[in-house]
Amino acid sequence: MADLLVSGIIYGSIITLAAIGLTLMSDILKFFNFAYGDFFSLGAYGTLLMLGLLPKWAPFPGLSFGWGLILGLLAAVVLTVAVMLLFEWMFFRRLRQLGVSPLFVSIASLGVAFVIRALINIAWGPKVRYYSNVIQISRELPLGIRITSDEIVILISALILVALVYLFLKRTRMGKAMRAASDNPVLAEASGVSTRGVILWTWGISGILVAVAGTFYGIEVQLSPGMGWSFLIAMFVAVIMGGIGSFWGALLGGMTIGISEELITGLVQNLVNSMKIQADISVYKPAVAFVFVVLILLLKPYGIFGKRER
Amino acid sequence: MLNYFSSYLVIGCIYGVMALGLNLQWGFTGLMNFGIGAFYMLGAYTSAILTCSPSPDHLGGFGLPVILGMLGAAIIPGLVAWLLSYPALRLRGGPFAIALLAIMETLHLVMRNESWLTNGVWGIRGIPRPFFELVNPRAYSFYFLIIAASALILTWLAMQRAVKSPWGRVLRGIREDEYLTSMSGKNIFRYRQQSFVLSSMIMGIAGSLYVHYTGFVSPQVFSPLMSTFIVWLMVMVGGTGSNSGVVLGAFLVWAVWVGSDFLTDLVPASIATQIGFIRMLAVGAILMVTILTRPQGLLARRLFTAEIHGKGEG
Numbered sequence: 172m173a174d175l176l177v178s179g180i181i182y183g184s185i186i187t188l189a190a191i192g193l194t195l196m197s198d199i200l201k202f203f204n205f206a207y208g209d210f211f212s213l214g215a216y217g218t219l220l221m222l223g224l225l226p227k228w229a230p231f232p233g234l235s236f237g238w239g240l241i242l243g244l245l246a247a248v249v250l251t252v253a254v255m256l257l258f259e260w261m262f263f264r265r266l267r268q269l270g271v272s273p274l275f276v277s278i279a280s281l282g283v284a285f286v287i288r289a290l291i292n293i294a295w296g297p298k299v300r301y302y303s304n305v306i307q308i309s310r311e312l313p314l315g316i317r318i319t320s321d322e323i324v325i326l327i328s329a330l331i332l333v334a335l336v337y338l339f340l341k342r343t344r345m346g347k348a349m350r351a352a353s354d355n356p357v358l359a360e361a362s363g364v365s366t367r368g369v370i371l372w373t374w375g376i377s378g379i380l381v382a383v384a385g386t387f388y389g390i391e392v393q394l395s396p397g398m399g400w401s402f403l404i405a406m407f408v409a410v411i412m413g414g415i416g417s418f419w420g421a422l423l424g425g426m427t428i429g430i431s432e433e434l435i436t437g438l439v440q441n442l443v444n445s446m447k448i449q450a451d452i453s454v455y456k457p458a459v460a461f462v463f464v465v466l467i468l469l470l471k472p473y474g475i476f477g478k479r480e481r
Numbered sequence: 482m483l484n485y486f487s488s489y490l491v492i493g494c495i496y497g498v499m500a501l502g503l504n505l506q507w508g509f510t511g512l513m514n515f516g517i518g519a520f521y522m523l524g525a526y527t528s529a530i531l532t533c534s535p536s537p538d539h540l541g542g543f544g545l546p547v548i549l550g551m552l553g554a555a556i557i558p559g560l561v562a563w564l565l566s567y568p569a570l571r572l573r574g575g576p577f578a579i580a581l582l583a584i585m586e587t588l589h590l591v592m593r594n595e596s597w598l599t600n601g602v603w604g605i606r607g608i609p610r611p612f613f614e615l616v617n618p619r620a621y622s623f624y625f626l627i628i629a630a631s632a633l634i635l636t637w638l639a640m641q642r643a644v645k646s647p648w649g650r651v652l653r654g655i656r657e658d659e660y661l662t663s664m665s666g667k668n669i670f671r672y673r674q675q676s677f678v679l680s681s682m683i684m685g686i687a688g689s690l691y692v693h694y695t696g697f698v699s700p701q702v703f704s705p706l707m708s709t710f711i712v713w714l715m716v717m718v719g720g721t722g723s724n725s726g727v728v729l730g731a732f733l734v735w736a737v738w739v740g741s742d743f744l745t746d747l748v749p750a751s752i753a754t755q756i757g758f759i760r761m762l763a764v765g766a767i768l769m770v771t772i773l774t775r776p777q778g779l780l781a782r783r784l785f786t787a788e789i790h791g792k793g794e795g
């Protein structure tokens with residue numbers, strides 16, 4: 172039980188990282204970016220690429236990775252943001268100038284998703300990859316909790332990053348401009364906020380978050396070209412559940428989905444086992460996100476912290 | 482060669498039926514359904530289970546005639562869509578698309594893992610092919626083309642009639658301005674629901690056609706790309722909101738897809754193994770270029786410009 176809760180928190184923190192970027196992007200750019208999941212994969216594979224280029228440093232004691240992964244991650248963040256800005260400059264900027272409606276831009280982002288996934292497949296092949304083949308021995312904590320050192324590092328780094336984004340949005344001039352543009356774009360622009368700057372910063376912030384989240388997922392689970400696509404629903408459900416554009420909503424939504432996916436499948440599995448039925452419930456883990464969509468739709472169609480549109 | 486060509490036309494017809502169904506939802510009602518593959522898959526499995534001979538590997542095999550299988554393939558997806566419409570149609574735009582995508586992924590998990598129902602990844606074999614005994618098996622695709630083409634023509638006629646009727650006018654009204662239409666005393670939810678359910682039934686029939694043509698069904702056939710997003714590309718290329726346009730789009734996109742088979746013979750083997758991903762790249766790139774240069778598609782309706790260059794929600 173406590174063990175399931177802890178693995179849920181770790182999984183949830185990865186969803187949260189990505190969902191905060193996605194909620195900002197959906198809110199400020201005013202369309203649903205279906206390529207976001209594939210930027211998640213790009214971040215993870217970017218780190219893999221750099222890991223191969225950098226010299227093989229020894230891993231940190233107790234961890235499965237060393238300086239190579241940290242430097243690789245930084246480079247992957249730069250790469251992901253650069254690719255995002257390239258698509259913004261080549262593609263999404265032009266769509267905005269043409270005045271294409273948000274629904275059509277969402278469909279267009281699907282095209283971007285396929286292009287990125289195809290390129291990842293061509294470059295690395297469809298096989299599953301790992302950053303390291305070191306097997307981590309998990310520590311036994313009280314209450315039957317098992318946690319690896321990697322997971323502790325992931326959890327703490329995610330927490331720090333979320334806090335940094337929060338401070339950025341609250342304290343800096345650009346953060347305030349982003350919140351203003353999300354609240355009322357016309358008024359914000361009239362008050363001298365540069366729409367162009369806000370859009371570029373939104374891509375930048377979400378690019379950093381999604382690349383880090385992708386790499387963390389790669390450390391924790393594995394890399395495959397379809398990883399981002401299968402992660403996309405969980406991220407979007409977190410965003411919709413929390414309310415589009417809400418920082419706290421994305422945090423709450425991400426953690427709720429992470430914890431409940433682990434907890435619900437684990438508890439149902441225990442129940443099924445105790446009833447002596449042969450069934451593997453864990454295969455339905457992604458479906459928990461779907462159950463959440465239905466529940467949220469029935470209770471609160473605009474999300475927990477959502478603002479009603481129009 | 483003739484066989485190859487008629488096989489291309491059969492699948493083109495099936496995709497044409499799906500594109501017409503999607504056009505009813507997206508082109509005429511403005512429902513951004515990213516989960517049409519779910520209803521296609523549901524129709525395919527319903528038809529397979531109803532018409533197969535009994536088997537210990539999966540549910541049934543009820544051995545019913547093919548025509549009853551097709552009827553079931555329309556009813557079951559319709560019922561499921563009707564039930565799902567209550568929560569899902571509370572959403573609009575992007576969130577609606579996500580919800581349907583989640584439904585599709587969930588159904589995919591069920592079909593892959595519940596072996597008692599579908600025989601899991603091994604799939605269902607020996608699905609009856611109509612009139613297979615009566616004709617030369619080697620020219621079967623040619624005979625099946627008659628069935629597929631009649632299905633396509635019937636769907637096209639039905640859709641043309643539907644969208645020109647007062648009912649279709651209300652749907653277009655909802656697409657253009659939901660509030661104005663509701664102020665005219667129309668129950669928006671009911672019309673959106675009818676469009677959603679009817680379109681899902683069309684998807685189910687397309688699925689049924691597919692399994693009775695190939696005689697085999699497995700979850701791998703229904704990847705999101707092949708069951709959903711290629712149909713979206715067909716609709717976007719052909720012209721959102723034009724029934725003739727989306728059928729043209731279906732045959733065009735499918736021609737490019739099939740045509741790239743010939744390319745594999747021309748290029749070195751190292752590239753030929755990548756052909757699936759190069760196709761995926763092409764699908765993405767064509768979708769991007771279409772929306773950038775001709776968002777209304779090849780054959781578009783004038784009415785639609787208000788939607789492309791107007792307000793709307795993401």
